[in-house]
Amino acid sequence: MTMVLDVSGVTKRFGGLTALSDVSFSLDRGKILGLVGPNGSGKSTMLNVLSGVYAPELGSVTLNGAAITGMAPNQITRAGLARTFQNLQLFGGLTIGQNVMVGRNCRMSSSLLGTIFGFSSARREEDEARETARTYLDFVGLADRFDDETSSLSYGERRLLEVARALAASPEVLMLDEPCAGLSQGEADDLADSIRQVAAQGISVIVIEHNMRFIMQLVDRIVALNFGQKIAEGTPQEIRANEDVIAAYLGR
Ligand code: ADP
Numbered sequence: 126m127t128m129v130l131d132v133s134g135v136t137k138r139f140g141g142l143t144a145l146s147d148v149s150f151s152l153d154r155g156k157i158l159g160l161v162g163p164n165g166s167g168k169s170t171m172l173n174v175l176s177g178v179y180a181p182e183l184g185s186v187t188l189n190g191a192a193i194t195g196m197a198p199n200q201i202t203r204a205g206l207a208r209t210f211q212n213l214q215l216f217g218g219l220t221i222g223q224n225v226m227v228g229r230n231c232r233m234s235s236s237l238l239g240t241i242f243g244f245s246s247a248r249r250e251e252d253e254a255r256e257t258a259r260t261y262l263d264f265v266g267l268a269d270r271f272d273d274e275t276s277s278l279s280y281g282e283r284r285l286l287e288v289a290r291a292l293a294a295s296p297e298v299l300m301l302d303e304p305c306a307g308l309s310q311g312e313a314d315d316l317a318d319s320i321r322q323v324a325a326q327g328i329s330v331i332v333i334e335h336n337m338r339f340i341m342q343l344v345d346r347i348v349a350l351n352f353g354q355k356i357a358e359g360t361p362q363e364i365r366a367n368e369d370v371i372a373a374y375l376g377r
């Protein structure tokens with residue numbers, strides 16, 4: 126088992142509110158970790174710390190043994206962590222294919238963005254980015270929509286597009302914040318299959334999700350948060366039976 130990501134003693138405060146308090150966990154290559162907890166327990170804040178949106182007050186994050194704590198989001202993406210957002214962050218003015226190509230940008234020369242927006246001509250890189258984009262769109266079932274406007278997608282399809290865009294960064298760790306929001310159960314099941322395929326390729330996955338059926342069938346391990354603290358960690362079976370977790374969900 127190779128450890129890819131190591132999160133150690135992370136504390137993040139917003140003014141007087143401690144959103145994360147001394148949280149530690151690790152993630153092995155090709156494994157899927159579920160991050161669960163009631164609303165406001167710190168799940169999105171953890172993804173924001175891991176992806177460099179926020180620097181933690183205390184603690185460290187290492188990727189393949191190298192510290193990434195405090196690095197800027199684009200540096201962290203290039204280092205190998207890619208994510209989707211709880212609130213969709215797609216470019217409405219771009220086509221579906223172009224949105225995925227933007228995700229590829231961190232692996233290309235700086236001229237690629239110019240290519241996408243039509244004021245540069247790095248043909249070879251553009252062709253490569255288009256091909257990569259098509260591969261990942263195909264992966265989430267949207268390849269035939271490559272040249273369509275992003276606005277033509279349903280909400281659920283936009284979630285899948287965000288996953289394709291994150292994958293286009295060729296991450297070692299893929300982080301998904303509530304990917305099932307707006308998906309039908311059928312679409313969620315398809316997404317679970319896609320995530321399993323991602324993990325089978327050796328990519329590690331962190332997924333935040335309220336849909337417990339989705340989490341329980343998908344992940345290898347679960348970290349449960351409540352009021353910013355880690356209250357449990359274990360297999361889905363262990364977490365389902367954990368009294369602190371049950372109390373956190375029922376009793377707050
Ligand atoms: P979750 O994703 O588990 O629902 P969050 O990580 O979004 O929870 O939020 C954890 C806590 O931190 C909440 O109390 C939330 O209000 C607070 N919080 C999150 N982001 C900010 C911010 N940028 N400024 C102030 N408080 C924040």
Ligand code: MG
Pocket residue numbers: 168169170211
């Ligand atoms: Mg959240």
